[in-house]
Structure formats: C-alpha cells, structure tokens
Amino acid sequence: MASLVQHRPRLDRLRDFVTGIGTLLDRTRDERSLLEEGSAALGRLVAHDDWLPEAYAAPNPDRYSQYLLHCDSRERFSVVSFVWGPGQATPIHDHRVWGLVGVLRGAELSERFARYPDGGLHAVGAIERLEAGEVEAVSPSVGDIHRVSNAFDDRVSISIHLYGSNIGAVERAIYDAAGTPKRFVSGYANAVLPNLWDRSGATA
Numbered sequence: 001m002a003s004l005v006q007h008r009p010r011l012d013r014l015r016d017f018v019t020g021i022g023t024l025l026d027r028t029r030d031e032r033s034l035l036e037e038g039s040a041a042l043g044r045l046v047a048h049d050d051w052l053p054e055a056y057a058a059p060n061p062d063r064y065s066q067y068l069l070h071c072d073s074r075e076r077f078s079v080v081s082f083v084w085g086p087g088q089a090t091p092i093h094d095h096r097v098w099g100l101v102g103v104l105r106g107a108e109l110s111e112r113f114a115r116y117p118d119g120g121l122h123a124v125g126a127i128e129r130l131e132a133g134e135v136e137a138v139s140p141s142v143g144d145i146h147r148v149s150n151a152f153d154d155r156v157s158i159s160i161h162l163y164g165s166n167i168g169a170v171e172r173a174i175y176d177a178a179g180t181p182k183r184f185v186s187g188y189a190n191a192v193l194p195n196l197w198d199r200s201g202a203t204a
C-alpha cells in the first residue's frame with residue numbers, strides 16, 4: 001500500500017537563503033555584486049525541489065499566481081513563488097528594481113523588450129527558455145521589460161523570484177502591444193506566509 005505520509009518541506013533551505021540575502025545586503029548595495037552573488041544563492045535554492053510548501057505551489061486555473069514567501073523587515077528584498085498553470089503567461093511588464101528569477105519546477109519562456117525613443121516597444125533577442133535550476137536577472141540597468149510564460153501547456157511550472165524591494169507594493173507598469181504603459185501594483189495571492197522561523201526541527 002502506498003504511503004500517504006508527506007515529507008515535511010525543507011523550509012530550512014528557504015530560511016538559509018533569506019538570512020544569506022540579508023547578510024549580503026548588509027555588506028553591499030552594488031547591483032552587479034547583488035545580481036552575481038544573489039544568482040549563486042538562488043541557484044543553490046532552486047537546485048532542490050523539496051522545500052516549497054504545497055500552499056505556495058498551487059496553480060489558479062484563471063491566472064498565474066504570485067505568493068509572497070518572505071519580505072525583509074526593512075523591505076530591502078522579497079522572495080516570491082510564481083506559479084504558472086498550463087499555458088499561462090504574464091502581460092508585458094517591468095519591475096523597476098533589481099530581480100532574479102530561478103526556475104524550481106518545469107520551465108518558462110521569457111521575451112525581452114526595450115523602448116524605442118518614441119516610447120514604443122521592440123523585442124530584444126530571441127525568446128529565452130529557462131529550465132529548472134537556471135537563474136536570470138532583470139533590472140532597469142540589465143533589461144527590465146519582459147513577458148514570461150509557462151513553457152508547458154500541459155503542466156504547472158514554478159519559479160522563485162528575489163527582488164530588491166517589497167515587489168508586490170512597487171508601482172510599476174504593464175504594457176499593451178503598442179507599448180502604452182498602464183499602472184500596475186501586483187500585490188500577492190496569499191494572506192499568510194510560511195513559517196521559516198521554527199528552528200526546533202519540528203517543521204523543517
């Protein structure tokens with residue numbers, strides 16, 4: 001008979017990641033260093049798919065979901081899970097802060113855009129496919145406007161994002177095909193957060 005026992009999520013991995021990013025931000029605010037060292041740390045986090053609780057991996061049939069996993073007490077950074085149902089995609093959007101995207105499960109496609117001097121948008125480069133374990137960066141200095149989609153139309157994909165602010169509260173924009181911006185504050189899909197801070201060993 002198959003076991004119904006679920007393994008406890010390894011929340012210690014997420015706790016170690018957020019404490020490490022806090023320490024990194026204590027040491028530097030240089031964006032290049034943050035993207036480089038943050039990428040390495042996020043790569044280590046998404047190298048294992050055994051820590052994200054199911055509640056933060058649940059797809060919504062109507063649209064992609066962004067769950068807040070942790071926000072720094074000074075809002076210097078936030079960590080979210082981005083859950084794609086089959087075939088789901090974002091509109092074209094920007095971030096206005098530095099960010100890192102690491103794929104935990106499945107794969108995602110990213111199309112990058114840049115602005116023409118007249119304000120219109122044009123696609124930049126080929127569509128990138130990010131596989132599980134891979135990390136990419138966004139920011140106003142390295143390229144900030146993109147459209148992202150689940151690479152699969154028959155299964156869920158999940159990416160873990162680290163941003164240099166409380167991303168759900170950042171005033172930013174989505175764009176239509178003509179490049180016209182529309183104000184966008186994403187918020188979050190969840191009202192409660194995972195408990196990373198029980199170090200007794202009982203939950204992680």
Ligand SMILES: [Fe+2]
Nearest residue numbers: 093095146148
């Ligand atoms: Fe994005």
